[in-house]
Amino acid sequence: MKNNYFKSAVFVALAVAGLTSCKKDKVADEEVIAPYDVPKTYNFAGANYASSTIRVKQMLELDVYMKTANAGTALDGTKATNLFNNTGNAFTDAALNTSGLNLAAKTTDPTVFKGYLDNLIADSKVNAVATNGTSGYIIRGSAKIIVGPTGVENGQAVTKGMMGSLFFKQALDLLASTKTDGTIALQQQHWDEAFGYLAVPNDYDPTVTYASTLVFPAKPALWGGYLAERGQNITAGKIIFDAFLKGRAAIGAKDVKVRDAQIVIIQEIWEKLAANAAYNYVVSPTLTANAGNLGSQFHALSEGLGFVESLKYRAAGSKLTDANFVKLQAILKTNFYTLINEAGFTKLKEAQAILKDSYALPALN
Template sequence: MRNKLYAVVLLLGATATISSCTDDDAGTPVKPYTVPTTYSFANANYTKSTQRVKMLLELDTYLKTANAGLTTVPLDQAKVTNMWANTNNPFADASLNTSGINLKDLTSDATLYKLHADSVLIYNTGTPAVQGTGGFLPRNTGKIIVGPRGLEYGQTFLKGTMGGFLFKEAVKLLTAVKSISATDTTAAQKSWDEAFGYLAVPANYDSSLTYANTDPNRPLHWGGYLRERGRTIQAGGIIFGAFLKGRAAIGGYDVNVRNAQVDIILAKWEQLAAAAALAYVTIPTESASIGNPATQLHALSEGFGFVKALKYRPANSKLSAANFAILEGIMNKDFYALTGQAGFTDLKQAQNILKTTYGL
């Protein structure tokens, strides 16, 4: 109920002023503070995380040029490697080239996901794909590039990096905030802002809007999925609202509220990953998708990345280690075998774990 009431306040464009006389951290009194409706804090700085989000966007956009039409569009391996490591000025946005940061250093399982990016080039040969042979499959007006087991490597790279980099870093940063003293607002704000940047939404984000792909301030990556797969669980409003409230609470030395917002953000972000994973392990089993391997393999490849994201879930996650191992084991199977399995036994098991664990 508290979250719903807060969402109403945000929709009305109001701000909330909170005051308390309780001591939340070793006798530190809580100061009155105001929760804004936009991420408009005077000293907010999330430039580095925003730059990394933009790097990922440029690399993903480049890899996707292989999917245009049925004609083979050659890609440059050196360019992909340079964009991954930020070497030799590979980005169209010149500020990224001089930022001093890159994608590879903060990505867990970096070798795996770089291999997936490289595999787009390896199988971009103009060869029709069948089980055991990588190549292309027509999809809509273009095509997808898949490996011998049916993984669409562009999708597994992007979604895997969203989990092994953006989500993982946000979990690490926000978890660490809970251990920072109430009076060390500089350290807490720095980590909080960086985590907010990995959500990749504009400062004036509105969860009720459908942002156009041409909007330069549109949500990216996880931010886009707040609406695409998180609408039914109100992920956008809840996560953004908690980021606002927690950041304001830091300035007021209110560690109880700050820490509560950490828990809200991480639980809802994890549920968002699970909701996306559920959608993508369900699509291949639907009647409209059966017999359409491009649709099935594309969906499973997205599901692969979102399941992998759950590897980096917070310590208090509802997902048990045993159930995660089952999910990961299913997504590591040959996708042609999964989509050809009678009754979709494995995918139905994955659906059941995600539904029951996350209340979806």
């Protein structure tokens, strides 16, 4: 009995010692995060997002060229294609021509957006008033817009759609890659590239109204512009910019938990920005103030189509279900003449409800 007790006592002592040892080892293995500062501007040492900035500039120049069609200029298909592929020295900024970068290579589903571009080129050659089934121009305020046979302003579908299929999609992929990148330097590189696709100044201030005389990168563009235009009521600008700052600082401090938390914030709020823009543009055509104004209605629906296309590239776990995304696509790809003439705007009201309810968006009407 005495011997058995001794053996039991020894066993218990060893077990306790083992647990104590494991606990100490676990504490030792956990890296202690030293305090670190989060700056107010994106001026991190070694930060480089030149490639993102180049593609933003290329997209802006393509957008400007596409809009010349609204002034009655028939677009040159070769030039438009060269701008998309960066061939033939098509850019007025020589540095863009020699950058070795282009829009097409980083665009997900490039044939979809090249298709919209080709449609615009064809539409621009029709010098007549558009009607249901026929391309042409429609008066919008004191200007015109060029639309296709179903009322789509294809230039808007290109720009807004590629904001999703290129800039949003690439940013999300780059942020996700930081979780598996082997070195801090590589994490920082990919984080910087993702930030560049937001297209805001490194000292971005969401409370500032940037002068129209400024040009990118001195003022926000593309998604950066929409932080103010369609993101103010959800405070998207401050939330996303702050998350980029905090996440970049966390990488340098090896604070993985904080880094990953910022990735989730950026994913969710950037997607919500796209949804809020789409929501605005499916509400606008149904407002009494826009009744009978085809130019304003079709312009809004075309932007809405582009932003809905952007939602295809949302991250896993999105608040928008696949079934509701398919419904949104189907609605925005309905003939625009049909959509605006439908009694009670049934389909557009359905799209409004999907977007508003999925993302808990502030009501607009």
